[in-house]
Each structure stands twice: as structure tokens, then as C-alpha cells.
Amino acid sequence: MQTLDPTANSNPQGTQPSFDRQDWLSGYRSQPQEFDYWIDQVEGEIPADLNGTLFRNGPGLLDIGGHPVRHPFDGDGMISAIAFRNGRAFYRNRYVKTEGYVAEQKADKPLFRGVFGTQKLGGWLANAFDLKLKNIANTNILYWGDRLLALWEAAHPHRLDPHTLDTQGLDNLDGLLAEGDAFSAHPRIDPDVNGQPRLVNFGVKAGLSSTLSLYEFDPQGTLVSHHSHTIPGFAFLHDFALTPRYAIFFQNPVSFNPIPFLLGMKGAAECLKFNPKQPTRILLVPRDGSTPITVDSDPCFVFHHANAYEQDGKVVIDSICYDRFPSVEDGNDYKTVNFDKVPPGQLRRFTVDLATQQATSRDLVTRSCEFPVMHPDLVGRSCRYLYLGVTHAPSGNAPLQGLLKLDLETGEEQIWSAASRGFGGEAVFVPRPNGSAEDDGWLLLLLYNAERQCSDLAIFDAQDITRGPIARLLLNHHVPYGLHGSFVPMDFGPQAA
Numbered sequence: 347m348q349t350l351d352p353t354a355n356s357n358p359q360g361t362q363p364s365f366d367r368q369d370w371l372s373g374y375r376s377q378p379q380e381f382d383y384w385i386d387q388v389e390g391e392i393p394a395d396l397n398g399t400l401f402r403n404g405p406g407l408l409d410i411g412g413h414p415v416r417h418p419f420d421g422d423g424m425i426s427a428i429a430f431r432n433g434r435a436f437y438r439n440r441y442v443k444t445e446g447y448v449a450e451q452k453a454d455k456p457l458f459r460g461v462f463g464t465q466k467l468g469g470w471l472a473n474a475f476d477l478k479l480k481n482i483a484n485t486n487i488l489y490w491g492d493r494l495l496a497l498w499e500a501a502h503p504h505r506l507d508p509h510t511l512d513t514q515g516l517d518n519l520d521g522l523l524a525e526g527d528a529f530s531a532h533p534r535i536d537p538d539v540n541g542q543p544r545l546v547n548f549g550v551k552a553g554l555s556s557t558l559s560l561y562e563f564d565p566q567g568t569l570v571s572h573h574s575h576t577i578p579g580f581a582f583l584h585d586f587a588l589t590p591r592y593a594i595f596f597q598n599p600v601s602f603n604p605i606p607f608l609l610g611m612k613g614a615a616e617c618l619k620f621n622p623k624q625p626t627r628i629l630l631v632p633r634d635g636s637t638p639i640t641v642d643s644d645p646c647f648v649f650h651h652a653n654a655y656e657q658d659g660k661v662v663i664d665s666i667c668y669d670r671f672p673s674v675e676d677g678n679d680y681k682t683v684n685f686d687k688v689p690p691g692q693l694r695r696f697t698v699d700l701a702t703q704q705a706t707s708r709d710l711v712t713r714s715c716e717f718p719v720m721h722p723d724l725v726g727r728s729c730r731y732l733y734l735g736v737t738h739a740p741s742g743n744a745p746l747q748g749l750l751k752l753d754l755e756t757g758e759e760q761i762w763s764a765a766s767r768g769f770g771g772e773a774v775f776v777p778r779p780n781g782s783a784e785d786d787g788w789l790l791l792l793l794y795n796a797e798r799q800c801s802d803l804a805i806f807d808a809q810d811i812t813r814g815p816i817a818r819l820l821l822n823h824h825v826p827y828g829l830h831g832s833f834v835p836m837d838f839g840p841q842a843a
């Protein structure tokens with residue numbers, strides 16, 4: 347593996363594929379086992395002042411009883427927790443014991459349809475008009491107000507014990523969520539509302555017109571604000587951005603044709619159609635509950651936002667944009683995806699002038715990127731640094747193998763790559779206790795290491811990622827490619843005997 351030689355990786359160029367497809371696919375093997383252990387294989391040194399718990403969520407099973415899921419997003423949620431304590435680290439993983447997981451593990455075969463096209467056995471006849479979706483709890487994991495919640499955007503969260511990761515059941519948030527209500531997998535934490543952090547999240551009921559609900563919670567988890575709005579048209583909203591005054595959503599120009607879904611031929615997400623003639627609608631939803639502002643922008647597709655802030659009568663939003671819906675082509679399996687046909691994600695800055703209600707945009711990063719993260723204390727404020735998962739090559743689409751630090755002030759990019767045999771994803775930025783500079787902290791990145799067929803947790807000094815990891819924790823097994831996660835300063839490692 348060439349990953350510890352920064353000079354070889356600091357500025358990846360070249361035209362050869364940066365990865366081997368079998369290597370990449372080997373990170374999509376199911377991980378049916380659950381583990382608890384102190385990580386004893388460590389290259390480099392875990393910083394002694396890095397203390398707390400990293401939580402990650404993602405699909406852990408890529409098959410059910412040997413029947414493969416059609417798309418990894420249909421895989422059952424598996425939580426990993428890595429607790430850091432005085433230079434040591436403890437790993438634990440557990441499945442979210444959802445109703446669907448428990449029933450399917452017992453039956454040893456798929457019993458539910460997946461949103462991304464996984465079907466029950468027996469062809470379309472067995473699937474037609476079965477609209478019962480499985481809450482797979484596989485997208486994000488949040489600790490707030492003494493609750494650890496596994497999130498999946500279309501349903502209620504599952505509550506887990508943060509010490510053991512045992513599933514305690516569905517959580518309706520003290521009765522706030524009614525049957526069928528959604529609670530998104532992309533909450534944001536406003537670092538300062540009257541001196542206190544505030545959790546903000548949304549839920550959407552999409553249809554011919556859509557209903558968007560916005561919730562805000564104080565540090566104890568008590569609801570302090572809740573309002574709902576009707577949005578014209580079908581709204582596929584995965585994430586949002588936050589400023590002190592607004593929750594900001596991008597309504598992608600997609601329509602939903604339910605017929606193939608109803609007939610049991612396709613998953614719901616496979617029935618989305620991108621309309622390149624429709625604008626992308628930027629929705630600024632005032633957090634005080636007043637009427638949303640709608641501003642049209644050029645058509646693009648957005649899953650994730652990096653950050654947003656307000657300045658001089660303008661709202662600035664940095665988002666990962668695709669020129670069209672980045673779906674696997676019709677009838678194709680994710681395993682055989684032709685990366686040349688999938689549009690790259692690009693970091694784009696949108697500026698909305700509140701007086702004229704016009705939006706302009708420009709590209710910030712054109713190398714294919716996803717999963718932007720930043721210093722948590724600057725959410726909703728102008729920040730200087732963003733950290734993104736990127737491809738090894740400067741153009742085209744491919745699996746994410748690198749990490750990019752962007753200086754928004756100078757435009758400077760630092761890049762580190764795990765190619766050819768390492769594969770990345772979303773990093774988490776952890777500020778150094780008592781640090782003062784915005785980039786004084788660490789990036790924690792779970793890498794799949796195809797050489798070992800296992801995963802490594804890489805720790806970077808965020809001030810210079812080109813040095814490569816300052817510590818690499820070698821797990822005893824692999825963690826299938828995951829989605830999102832979070833870090834809390836509390837130590838949820840094993841309790842003293």
C-alpha cells in the first residue's frame with residue numbers, strides 16, 4: 347500500500363484506473379458478525395488528547411440468506427462505535443435490531459421490498475401492491491439529549507443504548523412523531539442559539555405536493571419549535587443546510603412515477619426521473635415559522651450540503667451537485683456500474699440575493715467529491731475549511747479513495763489518496779480540546795483496505811492531511827462501505843469493572 351508516502355499521493359494524476367474493481371467490490375461483502383475488542387494493531391500513535399466516541403452507520407448486510415440486495419442502500423443498518431481513551435481505542439459493532447432485520451434473519455430470506463429495488467423472492471407478482479417498506483436504520487447515527495438514534499430518512503428513528511449499542515426499539519420522540527411520520531437522517535446542530543447548541547431536523551412526506559416539517563430541540567432533547575409547510579410538487583429532500591435564520595432545502599427537479607413500484611417491478615427510488623428542463627428550487631424556510639422563500643436555480647441534483655451562511659443580504663450555500671440524478675442505469679446492478687456513465691459530484695457555491703431573490707452559482711471543486719464535513723462550531727457561519735471524500739483522479743467518476751481539504755479563502759487544496767487499494771468515504775472532523783485554529787483537530791476516516799480485506803480507521807492531523815494518517819488502527823475485520831456518522835466527547839467504551 348502506498349498510503350504512507352505523501353509525495354506519491356499528494357497530487358494524484360494519471361490516466362490508468364486508480365483501483366481494481368474486484369478490490370472495490372470486496373468492500374461490499376456482508377459483515378454478519380458483531381465484535382467487541384480493544385484495537386491492538388496500531389501504526390503510528392493515537393493522540394492522547396483525542397477522547398470520545400466515533401459512531402458510524404451503514405449497510406452491514408449486502409445479502410439476506412445469500413440473496414443479494416439490489417443496492418447497498420437497501421442493506422440493514424450496522425453501527426460501529428470506536429471509543430478513544432487516553433491513546434487507546436475500543437471497537438464495537440451491532441446491528442440495529444429492526445423489525446425487518448429480526449424477521450428476515452429468522453426466515454433467512456428477504457421478506458420486504460427495499461426502496462432501492464431489492465424485491466421479495468417470487469418475481470413481480472409477489473411484490474405488486476406490497477407497499478410495506480422496511481425501516482432499515484442504515485443512514486446516520488446521532489447522539490442528542492441522552493438518546494442514541496439510528497436514522498433512516500423515511501421513518502422513525504431506532505433508539506440504541508450508547509454503551510452497548512443494544513436496540514431499544516423505535517423512538518417517536520416523546521410522541522412527536524405520529525405513525526408514518528419521517529425523521530430525516532441529516533440533522534444539523536446549530537452551535538449557538540442564545541448560547542446553547544440546538545438540534546434541527548426535518549421530515550418530509552412526498553407526493554403530488556409534499557409536506558415538510560421542521561423540528562428544533564434543546565440540549566435536553568425537548569422540542570422547542572415545530573412547523574410544517576406544503577411544498578408544491580414532489581420533493582425528494584435528503585439533506586438541508588442551516589443558517590441562524592433559515593433551514594435551506596434544494597428541491598431537485600425529479601418526478602416520481604409510482605406505476606412500476608406499485609406493480610412490483612421496481613423499487614421506489616428507481617422510479618425517480620430527472621427533468622433537465624426544470625429548475626432546481628432553493629427553499630429558504632425561515633426557522634421562525636414564517637412563509638418559505640423559493641428561488642429557482644439551474645437544474646442539478648443534490649444529496650448533500652456542506653454548509654451555508656448569511657452575509658450582506660445574501661445566503662451562501664455550498665453543496666455537492668450532480669448534473670443529473672446519479673442513478674445506476676436501468677437494469678444494471680451496482681456491482682457492474684460503469685463509472686464513466688455516472689456524473690461526478692462537484693462542490694458548488696450558490697449565492698442567493700435575498701433582495702432580488704435571484705441565485706448565482708460557481709464551482710469550487712470539480713474533482714468528483716462527496717460527504718463534505720467541517721468544524722462543528724461553525725455550522726451556519728462562514729467557515730474557512732471543508733473536508734471532502736474525493737476520487738483519486740482529477741476528473742471522471744470512480745469510488746472515493748481520497749480526502750481533500752479545501753481552503754475557501756485561498757482556494758488551496760490539500761489532497762491525500764489511499765489508492766490503489768484503499769477506499770474511503772465520509773470523514774468526521776474532531777476539534778482538538780482547547781484548540782484555537784479552525785483546522786486544529788483531527789479527521790477520522792474509516793478506510794477499506796483491500797490488501798488486508800479489512801478496514802482501517804485512519805486519523806489525520808487536519809492541519810496537514812498530505813502527511814497521511816498520523817495513526818492507522820487496523821481492525822480485525824472489514825466494515826462494509828458506510829454512509830454517515832458523528833463524534834461525541836463522551837467515552838462509551840467498556841465501563842470500568
Ligand code: CO
Nearest residue numbers: 584649650830
Ligand atoms: Co446522506
